[in-house]
Amino acid sequence: MVFEFDDALDLERVWECEPWSYDKSLVVFQRAVDVEFAPLLEYTTSAFWVQLHNILEKSMTQEIGEVVGNTIGKIVQVADPEDDGQGCEFLQIRVSLDITKPLPRCCKLWLEGEHIGWALLKFEPLPNFCYWCGRVNHNERDCDLWLQGKGKLKKENQ
Structure with a gap:
């Protein structure tokens, strides 16, 4: 715009x-x-x-x-x-x-x-802020780090 x-x-x-x-x-x-x-x-x-x-x-x-x-x-x-x-x-x-x-x-x-x-x-x-990778260009649901480790990463390891 x-x-x-x-x-x-x-x-x-x-x-x-x-x-x-x-x-x-x-x-x-x-x-x-x-x-x-x-x-x-x-x-x-x-x-x-x-x-x-x-x-x-x-x-x-x-x-x-x-x-x-x-x-x-x-x-x-x-x-x-x-x-x-x-x-x-x-x-x-x-x-x-x-x-x-x-x-x-x-x-x-x-x-x-x-x-x-x-x-x-x-x-x-x-x-919006991604607590997994620390970036502001997406949130947790759209994080590559989270998506790649889905099921392996636990919330307490953020």
């Missing part, structure tokens, strides 16, 4: 509010300069808000958010922990991720070259 916007502000509002979903399925947008090039675009990335849990309060900084964001994808934005009203429970970042790969569930934290722990990642809001 191609959407055209008469107002640039409307386009930016749609772009800033991704990820979008329809019937709980992820809708991926790409900018096309010309309608002719739309079929040539790759729809492989989408931006998500990610909560970083298990981080020391002193490590909840813009720099740590950028490092973690660029480790798991391409950082778009780091929310200011002082302004988001979360009370320093977690650090929130917006990251553009390759949706052809499984979503990461955790990330190593480093400080001055030393491993200091793990950040647990929680995605918000998340559309």
Whole structure:
């Protein structure tokens, strides 16, 4: 589908509010300069808000958010922990991720070259998601991993 916007502000509002979903399925947008090039675009990335849990309060900084964001994808934005009203429970970042790969569930934290722990990642809001392989482009019923191992894989081995 191609959407055209008469107002640039409307386009930016749609772009800033991704990820979008329809019937709980992820809708991926790409900018096309010309309608002719739309079929040539790759729809492989989408931006998500990610909560970083298990981080020391002193490590909840813009720099740590950028490092973690660029480790798991391409950082778009780091929310200011002082302004988001979360009370320093977690650090929130917006990251553009390759949706052809499984979503990461955790990330190593480093400080001055030393491993200091793990950040647990929680995605918000998340559309249909396959808990077997970690991808957002299908759900469990359509997962190749699940279909190949049907009858062999047990729910507790997810």
